[in-house]
Amino acid sequence: MSAQPKEVKSTKAATASSIKSFVSGGFGGVAAVLVGHPFDLTKVRLQTAEPGVYKGALDVVKRTLAAEGPKGMYRGVLPPLAGVTPIFALSFWSYDLGKKIVYANTPNRTSQTLSTGELAFAGFFSAVPTTLVAAPVERVKVVLQTQGEGGKYNGSLDVLRGLYKEGGMRSIFRGTLATIARDGPGSAAYFVSYEKFKKMLTPEGSNPNELNIGAVVTAGGLAGVAMWSIAIPPDVIKSRLQSAPEGTYKGFIDCTLKTVRADGLKALFKGFGPAMARAFPANAATFLGVEASLKVMNSLF
16 A cells, blocks of 8 residues: 555656756756857857858957847857757756666666766767757758858748758758767766766765755856867867758768868867857856756745
C-alpha cells in the first residue's frame, strides 16, 4: 500500500523537474538573445564577408551603424527571439533528461554527484533534440543578418518561403550537421564548466543549488567562454553553409575544405573576437534567467 504513493510522488517530482527545466531554459534564452544579438550579428558578418571587406569587429559595427542605424545591430533578431524559447527550453530540458539517463543506467552508484564525463554526456545529449529547432532558426537568422538593408527578403516568413521554393525542406535545414558539430561538443563544455565553476564559486557552507547571483553570473559567463573557445570553427562553416547561394557547397566537409583552401586555417577562426565578447555577458544573462526563474517556480510548486 505504501509503495504506490511513493512511486506516484517520484513521478510527479520528475515531471515537475522537467517542466521547470523547460520553462527556465526559455527565460534564459530570451535574456541571452537580448544581450548577445549585436555581438552575434557582428560575428556572422565577419565570418561570411569576402576577405578584405571588413578590417575587424569594430569596423563591422561602425559600418552597420552608419548604413542601418542602431536597429541594424538587431537585424535578424526575430528568428532567434521567436525560436529561442523552444531552443533553450529544449536544451535545458534535454540536459536534465541526459542526467536522468545517467542515473537510470547507474542504479548502484555510491554518489549522486555526477562525474565530469557524465555531465559531458548530458551536455552533448542536450544538443541533439535542440538542433531540430536550432538549425532552421539559425538558417533564417543568418540569411537575414547577411543581406543588409534593402535585401532580398522582408522578414522571417519571407525567408522561409523563399528557401522552401529554392530547395524545399533540405534548404531550410541546411547546416544541420554543422550545427550539431558546433553544439554537441560546445554544450558538453558549456554545462560541465557551469556546474564546476558554480560549485567552485559558491561560498563555503552554502548550497550550490541556492541562488547566489555572483556565482551564477560568473559561472554562466565562464561557461559561455568555454563553449565558444571550441565552437568557432564549426560555427564558421555553419554560417558559410547557411548564407551561401544554392549549389555553392556540397555539404559540411566540402565547405570546410573550400574555406581552408581559399582563406587558410585562420578563416576557421573568423568572428572569434565578437564571439568571445558576446560569450560572457550573454551566457551570464542566460544562467541568471534560468536560475532566477527556477527559484520563483520552486517557491510556487
